[in-house]
Amino acid sequence: MVEDGTSENAARARRLIAMKDRIAGLYPVKVTDPVYDALFQLYIAEEEGRPMSVSAVAPMIRVPSTTWLRWVSLMEEAGLVVRQPDPADGRRCWIALTRDCKARLDQLIADLW
Template sequence: MARSFADLRTHLLSGQSPPHAVNGSVSYLSSRPHLEQKAAALIAERDRRAQFFAEELFADPAWDILLDLTLAALQQRRVTVSNLCIGAHVPQTTALRWIKMMADEGLLERQDDRLDARRKFVALAPATLKKMLAYLESIDQKTGCAG
C-alpha cells in the first residue's frame, strides 16, 4: 500500500495526471488501449450474435461477467452488481448465483459503496484481471476476436 501512495505522490508532485486505482492498487491499465479494443470487440461480437440467434443458445454468464469486468477495469470504471447482472444476459437470479460462485472461488471481489450501503460494486480479483489481460494479449490480430 505504501508503494501505491508513493507512486501517487510522485505523479501528483510531477504535475502528471494520477494513475487510477483498480482493485485497490495503482494501475496503468490506461496505457493498454489495444486491450480495451479487444475486450470491447469480444463483447460486441457476442451482442451481434444475439441479433441472429436466441441469447439462451449461447448463454455463458461467467464469460460475460469476466468480459464486462475486464472492460470496466481497462476503462477504469466501477461496476455495480445490478449493472453486472444486466451485462450477463441471463435472468437476475442466475447472474447473482454466478457472481456469488465466482466471488467464492476468488475470481471476483465485492466492494461496499461507502456512500450508499444498499449498493455493492464488483471487480475482478487481481489474479483474474492478470489472466484476462494475458488472454486478450494472446488474441492474434490476424484472425480477429473469437467470442
C-alpha cells in the first residue's frame, strides 16, 4: 500500500496514465487512446476493489459515450473485458477486465518496476 491507501499497482497504473498524457501533450493535435486509458482505469478500479459501470468509464477516458460503447464491444470481442448486467438496475452494466487481461497487466507493471 502507498500513503493514500491504494495498492502499489494502482499507483503505478496512475503514473502510466499520467506519463501517456504528458507524451500526448507534446503533440499539436489531440491524441487519445481509449483502449489504453480504459484498460488502466479498469485496472485501477479492480486493484482498489471498486466496481465500475460501463457508463462511468467514458468521462474518465475523455471520449463520447457512443464512441466508448463501440470500443467496449471491440474490447469484449478481443477478450479484454466482460460486461455484466446490474441485477438491481436494468439500465446499468458493470465492466471488468478478464482474468487473462488483468494477469497480463499485472505482469506488464511488474516488468516496468
